Amino acid sequence: MRALLSAVLLAALAAPGTAAQDTTAVRFGRLIDGRGGVVQDAVVVVHGERIDHVGSGDKAVPAGAKLIDLRPLTAIPGLVDVHTHMTFYWDRSPGTRPWAQLGTLGAAVTVFLAQENARKTLEAGVTTVRDLGSWEYTDIAMRDLIHRGAMIGPRMFVAGYGLHISNAPPRAGAAPEPGQCDGVAEVQRVARQQLGAGADWIKMYGSTGSDQDVTGFQTFSFEEMKAAVDVAHRAGKRISIHSYGPDGARDAVRAGADSVEHATDMDDETLAEMARRGTVYVPTVEHNRYYIAHREEFGYDDQVVQRLEAYVQRNLATVRRALRAKVKIAMGSDAVFTGFGENARELERLVEAGMTPAQALASATTTGAALLNQGDSLGALAPGYYADLVAVDGDPLADVQAVTRRVVWVMKGGAVVVDHSAARPARPAAPSP
Numbered sequence: 453m454r455a456l457l458s459a460v461l462l463a464a465l466a467a468p469g470t471a472a473q474d475t476t477a478v479r480f481g482r483l484i485d486g487r488g489g490v491v492q493d494a495v496v497v498v499h500g501e502r503i504d505h506v507g508s509g510d511k512a513v514p515a516g517a518k519l520i521d522l523r524p525l526t527a528i529p530g531l532v533d534v535h536t537h538m539t540f541y542w543d544r545s546p547g548t549r550p551w552a553q554l555g556t557l558g559a560a561v562t563v564f565l566a567q568e569n570a571r572k573t574l575e576a577g578v579t580t581v582r583d584l585g586s587w588e589y590t591d592i593a594m595r596d597l598i599h600r601g602a603m604i605g606p607r608m609f610v611a612g613y614g615l616h617i618s619n620a621p622p623r624a625g626a627a628p629e630p631g632q633c634d635g636v637a638e639v640q641r642v643a644r645q646q647l648g649a650g651a652d653w654i655k656m657y658g659s660t661g662s663d664q665d666v667t668g669f670q671t672f673s674f675e676e677m678k679a680a681v682d683v684a685h686r687a688g689k690r691i692s693i694h695s696y697g698p699d700g701a702r703d704a705v706r707a708g709a710d711s712v713e714h715a716t717d718m719d720d721e722t723l724a725e726m727a728r729r730g731t732v733y734v735p736t737v738e739h740n741r742y743y744i745a746h747r748e749e750f751g752y753d754d755q756v757v758q759r760l761e762a763y764v765q766r767n768l769a770t771v772r773r774a775l776r777a778k779v780k781i782a783m784g785s786d787a788v789f790t791g792f793g794e795n796a797r798e799l800e801r802l803v804e805a806g807m808t809p810a811q812a813l814a815s816a817t818t819t820g821a822a823l824l825n826q827g828d829s830l831g832a833l834a835p836g837y838y839a840d841l842v843a844v845d846g847d848p849l850a851d852v853q854a855v856t857r858r859v860v861w862v863m864k865g866g867a868v869v870v871d872h873s874a875a876r877p878a879r880p881a882a883p884s885p
């Protein structure tokens with residue numbers, strides 16, 4: 453804590469600039485800048501969609517600037533959730549189940565209805581997502597609509613169709629699913645097609661495991677993974693490989709994946725290799741805990757819940773080992789259906805696995821931003837960064853639930869997108885439990 457305070461003086465030296473009409477000053481009781489600095493009585497001066505500078509006290513408020521006073525709340529950088537499925541929408545119609553309804557509503561209707569997922573994601577303090585798998589490019593549509601200001605939501609980095617192996621019986625005359633590919637040549641073609649469609653990332657399903665299935669049998673071979681990695685990297689893009697089990701994860705890491713999703717039971721050599729290469733681990737522990745908590749919606753019986761629970765424990769154990777091996781870990785919710793709005797709950801699982809609240813916050817800010825190759829514009833509160841600010845009630849460095857449960861106000865790119873500051877109950881004298 454004491455080391456963190458050293459940045460206060462530097463930040464306070466920043467002189468207030470002359471206020472233009474689109475300058476806003478936002479005041480907080482305290483600010484955590486995402487780069488190790490804490491500023492008391494903080495003022496964030498926002499010019500357009502970017503942060504101009506961070507200062508402290510009355511003198512830091514530029515004359516003529518629009519003022520938003522959120523004291524005594526604490527500011528943190530807008531969170532980055534590096535694993536969502538924004539277009540997995542369920543309308544909760546009686547007699548329907550989320551997975552069974554998926555894909556039946558039509559692409560345009562889905563994009564429209566999935567705005568609810570996008571808004572709930574902002575409510576969780578998440579202003580940027582990496583969306584890992586969709587269909588009919590509904591993810592690209594959402595990304596572009598949000599980018600042009602026609603839809604309210606987090607900025608999205610998307611993958612189009614996730615690459616997967618043949619997993620269905622042949623049907624005469626039917627074209628293969630657009631994400632399906634077997635063998636190096638088909639992997640190259642389908643990966644290139646996603647980039648051609650405008651995907652920011654390649655997503656590859658390197659093992660079985662999804663929904664109530666927590667098996668982790670490797671699907672693509674090392675050579676196929678390497679082919680997808682090469683297509684992505686030659687185009688200046690990055691690739692995420694899904695693996696529920698250790699075998700697919702080992703080959704994904706050796707093949708050069710930028711991140712590995714979910715994986716449990718990774719061996720020590722794989723963890724050491726990830727630390728050496730800087731491969732990011734996105735454990736998504738909360739994803740399977742979410743299924744357990746929402747078992748009625750999904751229709752999961754006791755047997756399914758027991759399997760999910762066992763997987764959650766193995767997943768947590770793997771996070772603990774990855775932490776000891778100094779593997780980079782990023783927050784990914786794997787949010788689907790009714791999980792939006794709870795995106796940041798993964799941070800509670802990361803703390804449960806041994807992270808400090810500060811480390812957990814870094815996994816959802818600087819580490820996520822770096823994975824997206826956006827480390828110089830997202831994940832921190834500093835001059836030139838996007839004005840993605842989240843106000844929380846409580847101390848995020850002492851209690852991670854301040855981040856996961858008590859988001860009060862959110863600004864994304866200089867625009868206020870969530871505001872419960874008026875409805876906030878009177879602050880108790882002592883910190884709430």
Ligand SMILES: [Zn+2]
Pocket residue numbers: 535536537584585786
């Ligand atoms: Zn996923």
